[in-house]
Amino acid sequence: MKAFEVSNxxxxxxxxxxxxxxxxxxxxxxxxxxxxFSAQVANLLVGNPPGAALLEITLFRLELLAxxxxxxxxxxxxxxxxxxGKSLPMWQALALREGERVAFRARKEGFRAYLxxxxxxxxxxxxxxxSVFVRGLMGNVLQTGEILEIANPxxxxxxxxxxxxxxxxxxxxxxxxxxxxxxxxxxxxxxxMETFLSSAYRVxxxxxxxxxxxxxxxxxxxxxxxxxxxxxxxxxxxxxxxGLPILLLWDAQVSGGYTKIANxxxxxxxxxxxxxxxxxxxxQSVTLEEAHRALREEKLRLERIHKMVAGENCSGNTDKI
Amino acid sequence: xxxxxxxxxxxxxxxxxEFENRIDPEVNRSVRSLALAIESEALPGxxxxxxxxxxxxxxxxPLEIKYRPLEKKIYFWIKKAKxxxxxxxxFFRLPTVYGALHGPDLQRVAETTHLSPxxxxxxxxxxRFMVYFIGFICGLAYLGGLPESLRVPRLATPRTLVPxxxxxLAGGQANAISTDQPSGFNYIGRTFVNLYTPHLFxxxxxxxxxxxxxxxxxEEEAMKAKGKLAMDFL
Numbered sequence: 001m002k003a004f005e006v007s008n009x010x011x012x013x014x015x016x017x018x019x020x021x022x023x024x025x026x027x028x029x030x031x032x033x034x035x036x037f038s039a040q041v042a043n044l045l046v047g048n049p050p051g052a053a054l055l056e057i058t059l060f061r062l063e064l065l066a067x068x069x070x071x072x073x074x075x076x077x078x079x080x081x082x083x084x085g086k087s088l089p090m091w092q093a094l095a096l097r098e099g100e101r102v103a104f105r106a107r108k109e110g111f112r113a114y115l116x117x118x119x120x121x122x123x124x125x126x127x128x129x130x131s132v133f134v135r136g137l138m139g140n141v142l143q144t145g146e147i148l149e150i151a152n153p154x155x156x157x158x159x160x161x162x163x164x165x166x167x168x169x170x171x172x173x174x175x176x177x178x179x180x181x182x183x184x185x186x187x188x189x190x191x192x193m194e195t196f197l198s199s200a201y202r203v204x205x206x207x208x209x210x211x212x213x214x215x216x217x218x219x220x221x222x223x224x225x226x227x228x229x230x231x232x233x234x235x236x237x238x239x240x241x242x243g244l245p246i247l248l249l250w251d252a253q254v255s256g257g258y259t260k261i262a263n264x265x266x267x268x269x270x271x272x273x274x275x276x277x278x279x280x281x282x283x284q285s286v287t288l289e290e291a292h293r294a295l296r297e298e299k300l301r302l303e304r305i306h307k308m309v310a311g312e313n314c315s316g317n318t319d320k321i
Numbered sequence: 322x323x324x325x326x327x328x329x330x331x332x333x334x335x336x337x338x339e340f341e342n343r344i345d346p347e348v349n350r351s352v353r354s355l356a357l358a359i360e361s362e363a364l365p366g367x368x369x370x371x372x373x374x375x376x377x378x379x380x381x382x383p384l385e386i387k388y389r390p391l392e393k394k395i396y397f398w399i400k401k402a403k404x405x406x407x408x409x410x411x412f413f414r415l416p417t418v419y420g421a422l423h424g425p426d427l428q429r430v431a432e433t434t435h436l437s438p439x440x441x442x443x444x445x446x447x448x449r450f451m452v453y454f455i456g457f458i459c460g461l462a463y464l465g466g467l468p469e470s471l472r473v474p475r476l477a478t479p480r481t482l483v484p485x486x487x488x489x490l491a492g493g494q495a496n497a498i499s500t501d502q503p504s505g506f507n508y509i510g511r512t513f514v515n516l517y518t519p520h521l522f523x524x525x526x527x528x529x530x531x532x533x534x535x536x537x538x539x540e541e542e543a544m545k546a547k548g549k550l551a552m553d554f555l
Contacts, residue, residue: 025371026523027460126519136459137519183331228344229463231371231378233335255373255456263332291333292383299384
C-alpha cells in the first residue's frame with residue numbers, strides 16, 4: 001500500500017530500522033537508527049514492533065504527501081514538523097487523511113527526527129535489515145518523487161497513544177558524553193588525557209552517520225598515532241596524527257589503525273544522535289559499572305513505555321483514532 | 322609469549338584481546354583459533370567475535386553477561402584455543418590485468434623498488450597473499466605476505482576515487498579494493514571479479530585464513546570475469 005510521495009527529500013532522510021548487527025566480521029557496520037529510544041517509541045505509538053522500519057529525518061526540508069489515510073507518529077529532535085501548514089504534535093499517534101502534507105520546517109531542538117507509520121515502511125532488505133547504508137551500497141537517501149510504501153498494511157484503528165511529558169527526552173541536556181577510557185589511553189601523554197577530558201570540542205560540519213569530526217585543542221600522543229589495524233566498537237573516539245578526535249558512529253568503518261583514546265558509553269549514543277554540527281561536546285570518564293547501570297536504566301525507560309502501550313493507558317484517553 | 326594475551330575493555334560492550342604486537346601469520350593463527358573457540362561455544366550474551374591481525378574483539382551485551390565473568394571465560398578459551406586445529410583456508414586465483422590504465426602506479430612502484438615493471442608484476446602475482454581479516458568498510462580484505470622488496474610507502478595524497486577491484490600495495494600490505502572508494506595504496510592492476518555483494522550472504526567472498534593469488538591475464542581475459550563471483554575462481 002502506498003504511504004507517501006516525497007515532495008522534498010530533505011537534507012538527508014533515510015529508512016532505518018534497528019540495523020544489521022552481527023556482520024562486522026564481514027566488514028559491515030550495523031547501521032540502524034541513530035537515536036534508538038526515539039525511534040522505538042515512534043513505532044510503539046503507532047502499534048508497530050519497536051524495530052519496524054521508519055524514516056530518520058536530518059535537520060529539515062523533508063516534505064511528504066499522504067497517498068492514503070495513514071496513522072503516523074513523529075518523535076526525536078524537534079524539527080518543527082507540521083501538518084498542512086499547522087504545527088504537528090510530536091510524541092503521539094496521529095491520523096492523516098489522503099492528500100494531507102507533512103513537512104519539517106526548521107530545527108528547534110535536537111538534530112534527527114523519526115516518523116513511524118502504522119505497518120512500517122517497506123524498503124529493500126540487505127542482510128536482514130532495511131537500514132539504508134549509502135556507502136555500503138545498501139539503499140539510498142530519499143529522492144524527490146519517490147513513492148514510499150507500507151510493509152505490512154493494517155486497517156485496524158488503534159487507541160490514541162501519547163507519551164507523557166515527563167518521559168520525553170530533553171535534548172538540550174546532551175553535550176556531556178560519558179566515556180570509558182581506552183583501549184589505547186596508554187598511548188597518550190598525561191597532558192593529552194587532561195586536554196581530552198577538560199576541553200570542549202566542536203562538531204565539525206563534515207560530520208555524518210559515519211562519524212563526528214571534532215575541533216578543539218589537540219591531544220598529545222606519547223609515541224605516534226598509528227597502531228596495527230584492529231576492530232572498532234561503536235562510539236569509539238580515535239585520535240589520528242593531527243591530534244583531533246573523531247567520534248565513530250552508526251555507519252563507521254569496523255576496523256582502523258589509529259589510537260583510540262576512549263569510547264562513548266552505549267547509554268549516551270542516542271543523545272549523540274541529537275547533537276548538531278557546530279555544537280560543542282565534552283567528555284567525562286566513568287567506570288564500566290556506571291556505564292552498565294546507565295544502560296540498564298535506558299532499557300527500563302523503554303520497557304515502561306512498552307508496558308504503557310500494552311496496557312493502553314498512555315494518556316488515560318481511550319479515544320480511537 | 323612471556324605474559325600471554327591481554328584483555329581490556331573497548332567501550333562498555335566490547336573487549337579487546339591483544340596478542341603480540343606484530344603482523345605475523347603465527348600471531349594471527351592464535352587470534353583465529355581463539356575466535357573459533359569462542360564461536361563454537363555460542364555463549365548467550367556474546368554478540369560478535371571479530372578477528373583482526375593481532376587482536377580479537379568480542380562484542381557482548383552487558384545486560385546478559387558481566388565484564389568479569391566474560392574476562393574469566395576468555396582466559397579459559399585462550400587455553401582451550403591452543404588445542405584447536407584451524408580449518409584450512411580456501412585458495413582463490415583471481416584473474417588480474419596489470420599495468421597501463423588498470424595499474425596507474427605500476428611504473429612508480431617499479432622506480433621506487435629499482436625493479437622492472439615486469440619483475441614487479443612477476444613477484445606480486447607469484448605471491449599467495451593471506452587474508453588476515455575482513456574489515457574497514459564494504460568487506461575489505463586485509464592481505465599480508467607481500468615480498469619485502471615490494472615495500473613502498475602510501476601515496477602522499479590519497480586518490481579520491483579508486484575503482485572497485487583495483488589491486489594494490491603499500492607498506493607491507495596489499496589489497497583488492499571491494500568498491501569504488503578513496504585510497505592511498507599504489508594500484509598496479511585490477512580484477513573484475515565481484516568482491517562485494519551487499520544483497521547476498523555473505524556479502525564478501527573471503528574469510529580470514531583464505532589465500533588469494535592475483536593471476537596476470539590479458540585485459541580481454543580479465544574482462545570476462547565481470548559480474549562473476551570470487552567463488553567461481555577457487
